[in-house]
Amino acid sequence: MFDIKKIYEPTCLQEALDIYQNNPQLKVIAGGTDVLINLRHGKYEEVELLSLQRVKGLDEIKMLDDGTIEIGALTTFTKIFRNDLINEHIPILAEAAVSMGGPQIRNIATIGGNICNGAVSADSAPALLTLNALLVLETAMGSRTVPLTEFYAGPGKVKLQPSEILTKILITKENYTNFKGKYIKFSNRKAMDIAMIGVAVLLNTTDNRVNDLRIALGVSAPTPIRCYEAEKVSIGLELTEDNLKTISEMTLLDAKPRDSWRGSKAYREHLIKVLTYRALRELRGDN
Amino acid sequence: MEELKKKISFIVNGEQVSLEVDIRTSLLEVLRNELHLTGVKQGCGVGECGACTVLIDGEPIDSCIYLAVWADGKHITTIEGLAKNGKLSKVQEAYVDEGAIQCGFCTPGLVLTTTALVEKGEHLTDEEIKREISGHFCRCTGYQKIFAAVKKVLENK
Numbered sequence: 001m002f003d004i005k006k007i008y009e010p011t012c013l014q015e016a017l018d019i020y021q022n023n024p025q026l027k028v029i030a031g032g033t034d035v036l037i038n039l040r041h042g043k044y045e046e047v048e049l050l051s052l053q054r055v056k057g058l059d060e061i062k063m064l065d066d067g068t069i070e071i072g073a074l075t076t077f078t079k080i081f082r083n084d085l086i087n088e089h090i091p092i093l094a095e096a097a098v099s100m101g102g103p104q105i106r107n108i109a110t111i112g113g114n115i116c117n118g119a120v121s122a123d124s125a126p127a128l129l130t131l132n133a134l135l136v137l138e139t140a141m142g143s144r145t146v147p148l149t150e151f152y153a154g155p156g157k158v159k160l161q162p163s164e165i166l167t168k169i170l171i172t173k174e175n176y177t178n179f180k181g182k183y184i185k186f187s188n189r190k191a192m193d194i195a196m197i198g199v200a201v202l203l204n205t206t207d208n209r210v211n212d213l214r215i216a217l218g219v220s221a222p223t224p225i226r227c228y229e230a231e232k233v234s235i236g237l238e239l240t241e242d243n244l245k246t247i248s249e250m251t252l253l254d255a256k257p258r259d260s261w262r263g264s265k266a267y268r269e270h271l272i273k274v275l276t277y278r279a280l281r282e283l284r285g286d287n
Numbered sequence: 288m289e290e291l292k293k294k295i296s297f298i299v300n301g302e303q304v305s306l307e308v309d310i311r312t313s314l315l316e317v318l319r320n321e322l323h324l325t326g327v328k329q330g331c332g333v334g335e336c337g338a339c340t341v342l343i344d345g346e347p348i349d350s351c352i353y354l355a356v357w358a359d360g361k362h363i364t365t366i367e368g369l370a371k372n373g374k375l376s377k378v379q380e381a382y383v384d385e386g387a388i389q390c391g392f393c394t395p396g397l398v399l400t401t402t403a404l405v406e407k408g409e410h411l412t413d414e415e416i417k418r419e420i421s422g423h424f425c426r427c428t429g430y431q432k433i434f435a436a437v438k439k440v441l442e443n444k
Contacts, residue, residue, distance in 0.1 A: 001311045006290050007356060036313075036352040037333045053357050102422025103400065104340055104349045191421035192335060
């Protein structure tokens with residue numbers, strides 16, 4: 001038994017927003033693969049749930065007229081991984097999606113939940129950070145759009161306002177056109193594990209020179225982060241062996257990993273450098 | 288206290304079922320304790336081991352972290368729903384033929400996930416097979432025979 005006092009099951013977004021407006025104490029639940037596990041562990045007591053399971057229309061992936069890719073917050077990881085638009089234009093997100101959990105979890109866990117849960121290990125986060133993803137946050141009163149890079153408040157904390165629901169994730173055309181991406185998840189087991197380190201690299205080059213390079217890390221700081229120092233230095237650089245190494249080293253100027261039972265700080269720092277280097281080499285076209 | 292009860296109707300192994308469930312319960316608890324479908328196993332209780340897997344509208348889902356109220360209107364398949372007239376399904380037969388069973392605790396979930404792959408007509412590489420069954424822990428045998436059973440039934444399709 002879960003310690004649930006009440007559950008609301010709205011069937012459309014407007015109904016969900018109205019209920020939430022009148023009951024800001026509610027805990028929002030989508031796929032449940034985080035919330036129900038927290039309940040099982042006794043993290044919440046007598047919780048009142050706002051279940052989004054039956055809300056229709058928020059699990060679609062589409063391309064808008066201006067080329068922006070819109071992903072409904074209730075889209076499951078399986079759907080993202082198998083979606084043609086995602087695989088064609090932002091394969092780095094498909095790669096991240098299939099690395100998360102196992103098949104049964106991916107069949108129900110949602111990308112919106114992965115973001116709002118604020119976990120430092122969220123597999124979708126590094127990829128979405130490199131893509132400069134925008135989040136559409138709605139209340140019964142209106143909506144606002146916030147970059148994911150400004151959404152994290154701390155470990156497991158995000159800047160959702162009271163009664164606000166994440167409804168869509170947007171990736172604009174200039175943030176995926178002419179980019180190649182790579183997500184590397186490093187974990188103790190090959191399957192069904194939480195990342196020890198996650199590295200996402202998105203690269204746009206002309207004649208082997210960097211026009212735009214974005215590097216984002218999971219489990220490397222209190223929240224998923226971008227490595228702005230390394231990114232800045234990389235602009236205009238040729239992708240030589242030495243430069244790849246320099247860029248990879250510079251990720252540590254932003255990374256602040258810590259010791260945990262999953263891996264030590266020293267090992268994580270090593271991984272961040274090595275995995276960034278591997279991702280860059282692969283994007284350069286080595287192998 | 289009536290807020291803790293909710294009436295749900297769903298189809299379980301082809302049969303229409305209506306009952307009042309406690310909103311605090313998981314689908315796993317309702318299947319085992321109310322409907323006595325004890326082929327659904329509880330292992331870890333937190334969505335890591337896959338023993339509680341059932342098919343919900345054809346998709347493998349961990350029933351231990353799926354609220355019973357969410358099952359309203361859904362089609363649920365448990366291991367009890369696979370054999371027809373005393374005859375095992377092709378997937379079950381493949382597991383028997385390959386000796387992919389030891390204690391049997393992980394077997395219902397694995398057989399259901401395999402059934403979903405077969406029903407979708409998936410053509411999978413060896414790596415993809417491993418990925419698709421990676422949400423099930425077997426603590427007896429290792430996975431080689433399970434893998435062989437899945438491969439066999441997917442190829443025979």
